[in-house]
Amino acid sequence: MPSARYGSRPTMKDVAARAGVGLKTVSRVVNGEPGVTPETEARVRSAIDALGFRRNDSARILRKGRTASIGLVLEDLADPFYSPLSRAVEEVARANGSLLFAGSSAEVPEREQELALALCARRVDGLVIVPASDDHRYLEPEMAAGIATVFVDRPAGKIDADVVLTDNAGGAREAVAHLIAHGHRRIAFIGDRPHIHTAGERLRGYREAMADAGLPVAPDWVSMGPTTPDHVRAELARLLGGTEPVTAIFSGNNRVTVTAVRVLAEHVRPVALVGFDDFELADLLRPGVTVIAQDPARLGRTAAELLFRRLDGVSEAPRRVELPGTLIARGSGEIPPSLAP
Amino acid sequence: MPSARYGSRPTMKDVAARAGVGLKTVSRVVNGEPGVTPETEARVRSAIDALGFRRNDSARILRKGRTASIGLVLEDLADPFYSPLSRAVEEVARANGSLLFAGSSAEVPEREQELALALCARRVDGLVIVPASDDHRYLEPEMAAGIATVFVDRPAGKIDADVVLTDNAGGAREAVAHLIAHGHRRIAFIGDRPHIHTAGERLRGYREAMADAGLPVAPDWVSMGPTTPDHVRAELARLLGGTEPVTAIFSGNNRVTVTAVRVLAEHVRPVALVGFDDFELADLLRPGVTVIAQDPARLGRTAAELLFRRLDGVSEAPRRVELPGTLIARGSGEIPPSLAP
DNA sequence: CTGAAAGCGCTTACAG
DNA sequence: CTGAAAGCGCTTACAG
Structure with missing residues (x-):
């Protein structure tokens, strides 16, 4: 003792x-x-x-200026999409001798701000943020004071800052073009709430692909809202019912896709499905689920590496890095249109 | 500006x-x-x-003594099993006005120690640790100096400390008894490497259930080793081949179960499967996968709450909290034994 | 090779 | 109601 x-x-x-x-x-x-x-x-x-x-490293830090720590603000620590991203950020931090503070905004803008500013008050050297807010002017004094900041998955709002994200519109275009190539003309889009940047971009890609093929988009084929199972179920019932149901679904994210798989498994008529975001076991389902895969580990790694380059004094203009999505065909996206009932 | x-x-x-x-x-x-x-x-x-x-909260902290931060040492930030656990720890920290440092040991004992001691040097108020090491005497000076420490998922090694974990042996017993009740007598166990505490406990439960039913366990029915897909595939090939193949598999964790599902999907003869740990979409597979579910969010919440109770000065003897596992029957565990080839 | 003094940015204990 | 002094545990800049 x-x-x-x-x-x-x-x-x-x-x-x-x-x-x-x-x-x-x-x-x-x-x-x-x-x-x-x-x-x-x-x-x-x-x-x-x-x-x-x-x-006592706290005392050391006070004297030295740099804290050898960075902050990570996620939307949700428990969302599997962000797990590889967190891990990649942590690995890069470790390689640079830094410790990682991690926290979730729970998709609430005020909470993102509260958390980011608390991290700034601890004088983290830098911040990696998955934005929940669409106005980041509150970070300007911090950034001016030297806290490096890189946004990931979604761009910053109302400030000019580094961002690393997937080419959402491009991925969505590819998804929808794939369904069109398999004969579909009546294709629905079910996405997240419209104020979320990725949701808007994926919607844009959907519309572009339809326009490129000269296909009309009926207003009620587009469903943007909460990704809760109840809401998605209700929307699917609407889209698949009526006299002119859609023959294919493009689901705008992970959560929506999983619910869609459940609903379509119980549906009488086969319906094609392509989802944005890959997920574990997508290949084991019957049919396998065709997706546009993002690379969350690469998103995290790229963002963290950019952050540490900034901390090393590289001060070019803010960059926007777009990573491509990858279409993985597994069966659900290759189902041909079935005859209307 | x-x-x-x-x-x-x-x-x-x-x-x-x-x-x-x-x-x-x-x-x-x-x-x-x-x-x-x-x-x-x-x-x-x-x-x-x-x-x-x-x-500047660093200066404040130096003066006040408490840092209003806690550390979380995980095995792997990217393992979906730990996502709800991390999130629960974060929620409790937030409710107690603390920030969370998070890092992974990557299952390497030296890295766990390095990370835990780095967090102590930052003078976190407390530590929640998923142990990778089996000797935690290195933490004794820190704990004596007032850093509260709670272990989760696995107990501490060679020191007396709080721990919150699932009743692994009990869950394993239930899994194997379930297979026995469905007529199996030749049941294999595929678990993680033997030095991992949870793996040992689950093996113990397997043996107890077999003994309770008066069934012998052939030495080659027990496979403990890395949970990499290659290794698990090879072991399954061995267990399901030969002249007297097993008719049921009890898989000792998440990673093993997923590989087992893939292998069994390609296998000619139906084989029963019960897995330790639940996972998303287990219900959507055909057949659905029967599991012993843990409650990782509750593990995390319970551990973090215990930590903050300690920080509030509650100083009873170290506690061991065991949470029950829950059997969820979905089909794969209810397959009857099929005739030997 | 070694160390006394000043200071990092706050809070504490105290005095006016 | 307000503030000058001391100190948290280190590092920096400087002198011996």
């Missing part, structure tokens, strides 16, 4: 006193700086061990 | 000078302490706004 009282820890001063040396000498030993005789060093080390000393 | 030079930020001293007040008065306003006339407060606030001041 160490001799320290519960809740109080030995400091460099204590080590110096016990070793009979100056404070700076202890600092030199702890930080592996040169210029200490082996004999002195040994005395210091044994004092460190006897006292159970460990350097 | 704020007037601050890039990389340097205004301090309370700057605010005090500009507002023509003392340092302590600024501190009072920033922290919402009483005893400032509205007029003085207004002067201070306008100086804060003009300068773009934000309190």
Whole structure:
């Protein structure tokens, strides 16, 4: 058992006193700086061990300026889409000697701001943000003060900043063109709420692909709203019912796709489905689910690497990096249009 | 644009000078302490706004002792099993006004230690750890110095500490008893490497259930090793081949189950499967996958709540909290034994 | 090779 | 109601 009282820890001063040396000498030993005789060093080390000393990095940070920590603001720590992204950011932070603060905005703009500013108050060196808000002017003073910031998955709002994202419109175009190539003309889009950037971009890609093929889009084929199972189920019932049901669905994200798979499994008539975002086991379902896969690990890695380049002093204009989506055909997107009932 | 030079930020001293007040008065306003006339407060606030001041929490922390941050050491940030767990820990931290540092050990004991000690050097108030190591004596000085520590999913090694985990042996017993009840006698267990605590416990449950039913366990029915797809495939080929193949598989975790599902889908003869750990879409596969579900969110919440109780000064003896697993029958576990080839 | 002094940006304890 | 001084535990810049 160490001799320290519960809740109080030995400091460099204590080590110096016990070793009979100056404070700076202890600092030199702890930080592996040169210029200490082996004999002195040994005395210091044994004092460190006897006292159970460990350097207080908070104090060090205060003095040095850089905190060797970065912040990650996600939409939801528990969303599997962000798991590889988080992990990639962590790996890059680790490689750069930084620790990672992580938190979720729960898709609430105020919470994103609260969390980002709390991280700034801790003086993280930089921030990787999956935006929930569409106005990031609140970050301007922080960025001007030197906190590097990179947005990922969605662009920043009302400020000019680095962003790394998937080519959402392009991926959506490819998805819809794929359905058209398989004979569909009546194709619905079910996406997230319209104020979400990715949802808007995917809708744009859908419309462009339809226009490119000279196909009309009936207003009620587009459904933008919450991605809760209940809402998606209701929308699917509407789209697949009536006298002129759609023959194919383009689902705008992961959550929607999973619900669509459940509903279509119970549906009498086969309906084609292409989803945005890949997910585990998509290949094991019957039929396998055709998707536009993003690469969340690469998104995270690219964003974090850009962040650390900024921290190293690279100060070119803000960049926008777009990564391509990849169509993976597995069966559900290759179902031909079935005759109307 | 704020007037601050890039990389340097205004301090309370700057605010005090500009507002023509003392340092302590600024501190009072920033922290919402009483005893400032509205007029003085207004002067201070306008100086804060003009300068773009934000309190440096690192300095505050150094002075106050508590850092209002906790650390989370996971096995892998990208493992979907830990996503709800992380999120629950984050929620509890947030509710207690703390920020969360998160990192992965990648199942490497040295990396767990490196990460945990780095967090201690930052003087986190507490630590939630999913252990990769089986010797945590390195944490004793830290815990004695007041860093609260709760282990989750697996117990600490060689020290007495709080732990929150699933009743692994009990869940495994239930899984195997379920297969036995459906007529199986030749049941294999494929688990993680034997030094991993959960793997050992699940093996114990398997053996107990077999013994309870008076069934022998052939040595080659037990396979403990890496959960990589290649290894699991090879083991399954062995278990399902030969002259006396097993008729049912109890898979010891998530990763193994997913590979088993893939292999069994291609297998000629139907083989029963029960997996430890639930996973998304398990119900949508054909057949649905019968599992022993853990509740990772509850594991995380319970661990974090225990941690904050400790931080509030509750100092009873270390506790061991076991949460039950839940059998969810979906089809794969109810397949009857098929005749040997 | 070694160390005393000043300071990082706050809060605490105290005095007016 | 307000503020000057001391100090949290380190590092920096400088002197011996």
